[in-house]
Amino acid sequence: MDQTITEISNPDPYYLKIVSELSESAEVVSHEDIYSQNGIKLIGKDTRLDNTVYERLIHHKLAASPIDRSLSVKGGVTPHSLAIEAARLIDEDDVFGCMAGSLPDTLLLRNALGQIVLNPPLAFKLTLAREKRPLLYMHSIRVALISLFLGASIHLKPEEMKDLAMAALFHDLGELHIDPALLDPAHALSDKERQHIYVHPMIAYLILKEYPEYHPNVSMAVLDHHERLDGSGYPRNIKGDKINPLSQILAVAEVTGSLCGREDQTNAYAQVEVILKFNSGQFRSDMVGHLSAIKRRMATPVFQKQSDITMICSRLDSISKILADWNQTFAPFHGTPLEDCLAYVSERLTKLEIALFDAGYNSVGEDALTLGIEEDKASLSELDLLVTETGWQLRDVIFETRRRWPDLATTSSPSSASLRAWIDQAERLLWSSERDGV
Numbered sequence: 001m002d003q004t005i006t007e008i009s010n011p012d013p014y015y016l017k018i019v020s021e022l023s024e025s026a027e028v029v030s031h032e033d034i035y036s037q038n039g040i041k042l043i044g045k046d047t048r049l050d051n052t053v054y055e056r057l058i059h060h061k062l063a064a065s066p067i068d069r070s071l072s073v074k075g076g077v078t079p080h081s082l083a084i085e086a087a088r089l090i091d092e093d094d095v096f097g098c099m100a101g102s103l104p105d106t107l108l109l110r111n112a113l114g115q116i117v118l119n120p121p122l123a124f125k126l127t128l129a130r131e132k133r134p135l136l137y138m139h140s141i142r143v144a145l146i147s148l149f150l151g152a153s154i155h156l157k158p159e160e161m162k163d164l165a166m167a168a169l170f171h172d173l174g175e176l177h178i179d180p181a182l183l184d185p186a187h188a189l190s191d192k193e194r195q196h197i198y199v200h201p202m203i204a205y206l207i208l209k210e211y212p213e214y215h216p217n218v219s220m221a222v223l224d225h226h227e228r229l230d231g232s233g234y235p236r237n238i239k240g241d242k243i244n245p246l247s248q249i250l251a252v253a254e255v256t257g258s259l260c261g262r263e264d265q266t267n268a269y270a271q272v273e274v275i276l277k278f279n280s281g282q283f284r285s286d287m288v289g290h291l292s293a294i295k296r297r298m299a300t301p302v303f304q305k306q307s308d309i310t311m312i313c314s315r316l317d318s319i320s321k322i323l324a325d326w327n328q329t330f331a332p333f334h335g336t337p338l339e340d341c342l343a344y345v346s347e348r349l350t351k352l353e354i355a356l357f358d359a360g361y362n363s364v365g366e367d368a369l370t371l372g373i374e375e376d377k378a379s380l381s382e383l384d385l386l387v388t389e390t391g392w393q394l395r396d397v398i399f400e401t402r403r404r405w406p407d408l409a410t411t412s413s414p415s416s417a418s419l420r421a422w423i424d425q426a427e428r429l430l431w432s433s434e435r436d437g438v
Contacts, residue, residue, distance in 0.1 A: 021132055023049035075132055076123050077118070090145070099145065109145050113141070116162060139258065140170075145184050182197060251282075
């Protein structure tokens, strides 16, 4: 943890790069001298930065104060500008308009972001996001509005609402310190690269804990926003009531905001409901219920995607093989004390099979799910979403197993060898589905 704090105080090359890029299009000024750890003045007070700042800073360790405390930017993000952006979303997006209109205080979502505490270093980071990572910036505002809607729906106190709004705005700021290539959805992450993604809540937490106005209420909410009630999340692998209550709201809002921020939103809100209900053990049921109520109030049809039943059946066949392979792999160890990694996979897949069973799936094959709906576009679309989410869940089981037990590849026990073989086969089947255009 101390090493991570040092890296934040001495920014990584990715962060310095976007600071340099910002200085090319905006007036970025140092309001105090910036020194290296050995006392060399790198940038003088009242200096306007230019595109040479990257080369000046990258080869030096900076003094203990994070660089954000030394810089300001003209026309930066303010609570007022956040409130204006929130109002625009509410006016232009039917879902956010419906959320705002469904609350007793119909102005709450419009005004809440204008009332947050935004100190200069965090304002600088949000401005960096707005100017150089606009998708991240807009995602943060969407998550803030969804979080506030959920918080108001369960009657949070005003101070809790303010903390929730700030946590939502800051929850992904750790991504500013990650190689942007790793955040590209088209980039296939290696296990090592995935570790960089997993650490972003910790980076954001460490940034926030340096400021009393955000620690511990806001910082802890940010730290746990990828934790899940069933213990399947990260970075601390905690579950249930051990997860910060505001983080439990953020978890639902983050998933919803990620899907609703896509360019093609034709099926986004239907996908949100499928994902949250399919993973009911991971999220608070009351949060899911409030979002479902919004969808029911929407006049726009939600099932419009054209789905190919042949492709759906092919993916179901792959899922069936993966689950059958697991049952065969797990059978020799049934009834015996299990290694933690084997027990973890067994628990995750058992929950997955239960969810599939509740949706109409059975181990005989895909017939139970597809019979009679071949011409029903709405049902096929919903099934398509279900199968897609199942694929993501299987990938997540694999990724989490590797993250939690990085030495699995070199462990020689029979159960570890069997688990490795199952993972390899599951990945081949999932990859084959993607290769075939599924």
